[in-house]
Amino acid sequence: MVGDDRRRDGLVTLVGLALITGLVATPLAVVVANVGAESGGLWAHLASTVLSDYVRNTLLLAAGVGSLSLVLGVATAWLVTVCRFPGRRLFRWALLLPLAIPTYLGAYAYTDLLQFSGPVQTWLRATFEWTRGDYVFPEVRSLAGAVVILALGLYPYVYLAARTAFVEQSVCVLEVARTLGHGPWRAFRRVALPMARPSIIAGLSLVLMETLAEFGAVEYCAVDTFATGIYRTFKLPNGHALTVAAQLSACLLLFVVLLIGLEAFARRAARFHHTSARYRNLPSWELRGPRAALATVACAAPVLFGFAVPAAIFARRAWLEGDARAREMFFEIGTNSFVLGAIASTLAVTLAVLVTFGRRLHTNPATRLMTRIASIGYAIPGGVIAIGILIAVTWADHRINAVAGFLFGTTPGLVLSGTVVAILYGYQTRFLAVSIHLVQASLLRVRPSVDDAARTLGASPIRMLGRVHLPLLRGTLLAAGMLVFVDVVKELPATLILRPFGFETLSVRVYQLASDERLGEASTGALALILVGLVPVAILSRMLDRTRPGAPT
């Protein structure tokens, strides 16, 4: 019976989703499970002293980074998609470049450049014979500094999402808008922007989650947020440190739940697929004179400050005082980073397809909830996830050894926690959100009638996925894979804690040198890290222009 089949499919989907979600959420659950434990007075102490600062700074940072990224990402995406001005073709791909710079490296570059003892202020003092107190200079190690630095590094998520949405928009809706007498600005505000809302919100929520989880850059900027507070607490040489760090993590989770709730609210019941399949060249408005100059500047600034300046600083320092192990850095260690990134991103995209497609086939509160849970990890600092993984995976290892000892009289040792399995697991918990968000946003734009047609023609769900949806989503899948790749290559805390003996990645090497305050030597690794990150960014950029349906290939 058709009804029975459907029920059975629904059950299989549900179980599959529960399995993936369960695995991904386990590390978070085991950390939060520590919440109830005795804290030795430490929690009460933190609550009465620093907690209010954590709350305030975390909220202000998220609000600031979110707004600035939104403005930068959407404005530049709209400009390069529908307006013509000098440099437009260059900016189309260059606007993604800041993705290749890990935020902690951006923060390091800017604090080094702009602090009191940095070259800029030193030059000012020398030139004008000023001393401390003679002049006012914005403090880079501040909340405002952190907002700007993070937004410059993270706006590409919004840009990518918005640009993909604008490019995929049917020309008809814009033509209708023009027929109704809307100019470019009103067409943007009244039609294009609302249509692109789900994509933009997906990009924005990635930015916000990254911001909540951000440790390195915020720490450099001397701002105390939940993420830095969790690390500080965890690192105390104190038997209750883990418990209290878990309690702080649970507070952070509340923020994430709030964020996810807001996201769901922002998307509400609206349907966002296009009903027309007429794709022609997008209209393009020619900008002239001061307007064109303004557009050029608006697009050049994020690229310059988000990519060119930090990259140049690292290149210069690597050249002047680089790491003696430079060759090894670019080949051996670089290969480790590359391979880890490739495997983790393939896995993340595969899982994301399964999760989102399962949800599309059987949309109900249970599947919706599970998709959301599967992406919570993105907002949790990598260090917290690493500890969760450590607890979960060593637990499994002990069980494996107990069983093996009972059956064969010999124990295999730490087969999971001592190998890259643990790291790859950590990456899925941390970054699955990236691929899920992108794939989900794209799937929403595929009309449900497509599914109906395929099913009417007798295609099984699997066949439909393989023959209809995957080809339609090809661009998105590649984009999601590339984003996860970049994130994995940049990831530090989980890699540091979970890696096997003697296994180094670029981010680990950079951290070791930087934490010893040997930043000149760290520059070589930083540069290599940026270069490895540029590969997927370049692929993404090329791809973006080709994803438009009906575009000549």
Add this chain to the structure above:
Amino acid sequence: MSHHPLLRASILAVLLLAVACAQPEDSTPPTETEEPAQTEQVVNVYTARHYDSDDAVYELFNKETGIRVNIIEGDSAALLERLRREGDQSPADLFVAVDAGRLAQAESEGIFAATSSPVLEERIPAHLRHPEGLWFGLTKRARVIVYAKDRVQGDEITTYEDLADPKWKGRVLIRSSSNIYNQSLMASILDAADEETAEAWCEGLVANFARKPQGGDRDQIRALAAGEGDVAVVNTYYLAQMAAGSPEDQAAAAQVAVAFPNQGGRGTHVNISGAGVVEGGPNQGNAVRLLEFLTGPAAQEIYAGGNKEYPVVSGYAVVPELEAYGEFEEDPVNASVLGTNNQQALMVMDRCGWR
């Protein structure tokens, strides 16, 4: 069905995963306690020291003994958590930390096995090792006050207590209280005075900050040289490394001088990096050999030369940069006390608003 994209993708993913799982197991060190005689001898080290000079020490050890040193470097809190979770399955033989507080914590959690070694007991002074041989100091670092030569006279500041004097208002540079070196300094002050006095000192210090605590110890020295403050609190090896570093760092280091605080009193606060043999480790004998090697002349010389720390063994030479700062009296408080006082220290610092 072999053309099926989903199927192909799944097969690819599974293959990649299989490769990923299979590959590192070859390089995972054997964890069995009893190894056949012909396999290579190893010792597995979890270390929070992250210096290239350490690699040179391990290589030398390997050359002399044939024992290969496998290392995992990382934050000591995370390494300790990993040790704890791995339990009796842990491959770790030796745990190396860069702060006495962490050693004391590992000690209280039963991570270390008591080690008796006449060599170690003879070389290392009693206050820099555990009385029952649970851990041993490897290197020393003094947390000193440095001042701008052109703006401050050497006799103006002679104790940690002086830092709270209102005359230094807006002139003191120091990093965040999140840093364990500051926590241990505060812990040593809590050992020397009652909590009320210590908290009053902390409040005075915070009131004297030249800026919000930020950056690392080198950043304090650079800010001092640039004129953002007039005195700073830093570990000796950072200054010594800058004095032998890039031209800019050398110029900055040349503008500052070292004051060893509390001479004639309890002495200057000294912290150690140290190590202990892990209880239940598969190669404990090798771990003891490594410990003995690390306190021997060759290793101590590399520690002193590469990282510019003070050797833990008295009588070994210090590098010229450190020698230039002169000799000093150490605060003889046992490292365990720094661990015991840590939570109280943190609470005092948080209450005073030292971020």
